[in-house]
Amino acid sequence: MQGSTRRAGIMTDVHRRFLQLMMTHGVLEEWDVRRLQKHCYKVHDRNATMEKLEDFINNINSVLESLYIEIKKGVTEDDGRPIYALVNLATTSVSKMATDFAENELDLFRKALELIIDSDTGFASSTNILNLVDQLKGKKMRKKDAEQVLQKFVQNKWLIEEGEFTLHGRAILEMEHYIRETYPDAVKICNICHSLLIQGQSCETCGIRMHLPCVAKYFQSNSEPRCPHCNDYWPHQVPEVFDPEKERETGISKSNKKVLAVQAALVVPAEGSLPGGLPAAALSEREASVFPVPRTTSLFFTFMVNIFGINRS
Amino acid sequence: MLQKQGRGRSGAQGDRDRGWSRDGDSRTPRGSIAEEAPSTSRGSSGTQEAPGASSQGPRRSQTAPSVGPRTQKQLELKVAELVQFLLIKDQRKIPIKRTDILKHVVGDYKDIFSDLLKLAAERLQYVFGYKLVELEPKSNTYILVNTLDPVEEDAEVRGDQGTPTTGLLMIVLGLIFMKGNTIKETEVWDFLRRLGVYPTKKHLIFGDPKKLITEDFVRQRYLEYRRIPHTDPVDYELQWGPRTNLETSKMKVLKFVAKIHNQDPKDWPAQYCEALADEESRAKPEPSGPAPSS
Numbered sequence: 001m002q003g004s005t006r007r008a009g010i011m012t013d014v015h016r017r018f019l020q021l022m023m024t025h026g027v028l029e030e031w032d033v034r035r036l037q038k039h040c041y042k043v044h045d046r047n048a049t050m051e052k053l054e055d056f057i058n059n060i061n062s063v064l065e066s067l068y069i070e071i072k073k074g075v076t077e078d079d080g081r082p083i084y085a086l087v088n089l090a091t092t093s094v095s096k097m098a099t100d101f102a103e104n105e106l107d108l109f110r111k112a113l114e115l116i117i118d119s120d121t122g123f124a125s126s127t128n129i130l131n132l133v134d135q136l137k138g139k140k141m142r143k144k145d146a147e148q149v150l151q152k153f154v155q156n157k158w159l160i161e162e163g164e165f166t167l168h169g170r171a172i173l174e175m176e177h178y179i180r181e182t183y184p185d186a187v188k189i190c191n192i193c194h195s196l197l198i199q200g201q202s203c204e205t206c207g208i209r210m211h212l213p214c215v216a217k218y219f220q221s222n223s224e225p226r227c228p229h230c231n232d233y234w235p236h237q238v239p240e241v242f243d244p245e246k247e248r249e250t251g252i253s254k255s256n257k258k259v260l261a262v263q264a265a266l267v268v269p270a271e272g273s274l275p276g277g278l279p280a281a282a283l284s285e286r287e288a289s290v291f292p293v294p295r296t297t298s299l300f301f302t303f304m305v306n307i308f309g310i311n312r313s
Numbered sequence: 314m315l316q317k318q319g320r321g322r323s324g325a326q327g328d329r330d331r332g333w334s335r336d337g338d339s340r341t342p343r344g345s346i347a348e349e350a351p352s353t354s355r356g357s358s359g360t361q362e363a364p365g366a367s368s369q370g371p372r373r374s375q376t377a378p379s380v381g382p383r384t385q386k387q388l389e390l391k392v393a394e395l396v397q398f399l400l401i402k403d404q405r406k407i408p409i410k411r412t413d414i415l416k417h418v419v420g421d422y423k424d425i426f427s428d429l430l431k432l433a434a435e436r437l438q439y440v441f442g443y444k445l446v447e448l449e450p451k452s453n454t455y456i457l458v459n460t461l462d463p464v465e466e467d468a469e470v471r472g473d474q475g476t477p478t479t480g481l482l483m484i485v486l487g488l489i490f491m492k493g494n495t496i497k498e499t500e501v502w503d504f505l506r507r508l509g510v511y512p513t514k515k516h517l518i519f520g521d522p523k524k525l526i527t528e529d530f531v532r533q534r535y536l537e538y539r540r541i542p543h544t545d546p547v548d549y550e551l552q553w554g555p556r557t558n559l560e561t562s563k564m565k566v567l568k569f570v571a572k573i574h575n576q577d578p579k580d581w582p583a584q585y586c587e588a589l590a591d592e593e594s595r596a597k598p599e600p601s602g603p604a605p606s607s
């Protein structure tokens with residue numbers, strides 16, 4: 001990686017604030033990324049023309065390159081939403097300190113990951129994962145505790161739970177390279193985009209697989225979808241192509257809903273109030289003028305590096 | 314020990330010098346080192362022997378004799394590791410000890426520790442807007458301070474809604490300052506009771522307020538918690554900790570208090586004067602640079 005040959009971009013406070021706030025999420029949908037970019041321009045450079053998002057991100061990435069970090073763009077496997085995640089590009093022994101997870105917890109994730117990759121659907125059931133609890137490295141874990149750990153993974157956006165568990169888009173972005181290298185036989189690849197496939201549709205005749213968003217794009221406005229490989233009739237319902245405009249009409253993105261819900265939860269009135277009559281709702285974080293370094297809960301990349309010893313260049 | 318001429322990048326470093334410029338200056342090395350492919354696998358196995366580069370005798374007595382020169386890529390990776398380490402460690406709000414840095418990251422590169430740390434600090438500042446500062450002079454422990462000012466609207470776009478405890482911290486900091494920079498623990502609870510926050514009762518948002526105030530905030534160095542001698546029942550006093558002075562200021566806290574009361578900071582003349590004096594002393598240039606003391 002010749003970082004010296006490409007001239008790195010310039011960081012301004014707009015970019016820095018963006019990066020700081022991006023780090024508090026770890027992974028963001030494009031809609032929210034645009035919103036974040038707009039916010040940062042508003043704070044620091046109101047009159048400037050906002051850079052195109054792609055250029056904005058590329059600019060930051062060129063600076064992050066020497067730190068072996070990148071803001072990577074991907075697409076959710078279920079409905080084709082564009083997402084951006086902060087990923088690590090190199091393995092470091094440092095990462096061993098990064099994780100808030102114990103050895104057995106990390107091993108639980110590894111087990112879940114393997115079940116997900118081996119499965120036909122890309123999902124692993126809670127039961128199947130929990131049955132492996134006895135095989136975990138490290139301290140003995142009870143099934144009850146394992147359930148909590150799985151929930152932690154969901155909260156941290158490493159797994160998604162929809163009845164069963166599958167990988168979050170963020171995990172896929174981060175770990176694709178590792179997964180392809182480690183499980184070359186079990187891994188599934190999309191016939192259209194040739195990227196790692198965890199969940200998707202498959203041809204019942206020849207077995208090729210495609211991501212749902214890839215199916216949507218490929219068969220768009222095609223009344224008789226046929227398998228690109230064996231030409232047999234495609235037996236599944238073709239999903240709709242993701243339309244960001246439609247999203248805007250409803251006014252709210254998936255992740256945005258969560259943000260508002262959490263904020264509402266914070267503003268809980270207490271019994272008393274401060275002298276002057278202002279209710280304790282003012283105690284929400286917005287009033288705080290101590291601005292610590294934003295909690296980088298998103299250091300997912302370090303977690304990945306830690307348990308898997310990813311070796312990437 | 315490396316000879317440091319101010320910037321520590323003087324010619325005595327020789328071949329290591331070429332790797333340091335941020336824009337990837339590809340000057341030819343002065344020493345005879347082969348340019349190796351980036352080893353992004355294990356940061357700790359970065360050292361390599363190059364013929365004749367070790368034991369340079371009296372002229373290079375300041376370089377570690379058994380360690381060969383390193384490639385630009387290895388150094389870059391080491392700085393990247395250090396930056397990540399500092400970010401991760403600071404996330405937990407516990408000051409980062411120099412010994413930990415040496416042990417977990419720098420390792421074989423300890424001969425150039427100061428330079429690595431300085432470079433990491435530069436990257437943290439330039440890329441993220443975080444300043445690496447020593448918690449107290451000569452303490453050899455560091456924290457990251459945000460050089461970007463908080464903005465109310467940040468809260469709407471943040472991902473981690475999980476620090477509502479900052480609100481409680483601000484109240485306590487405000488109390489301490491308004492009461493003359495020190496306050497008894499009993500006074501704190503007398504006040505917080507009016508907000509429905511009790512030392513013994515679990516709080517919906519703050520969880521265990523007693524633990525937060527007397528342990529967590531203290532460990533994070535926002536507060537100092539000291540026993541008052543000869544008190545029966547035993548009482549403690551609370552004061553601002555070193556992190557508070559680095560992350561915020563008397564004036565900012567006074568403004569916060571004033572805002573809550575819907576008044577002007579000048580309505581508290583004594584505290585306002587004190588805050589002003591504090592601002593003035595901050596405006597004076599620091600005697601030592603932000604770089605870590607060796």
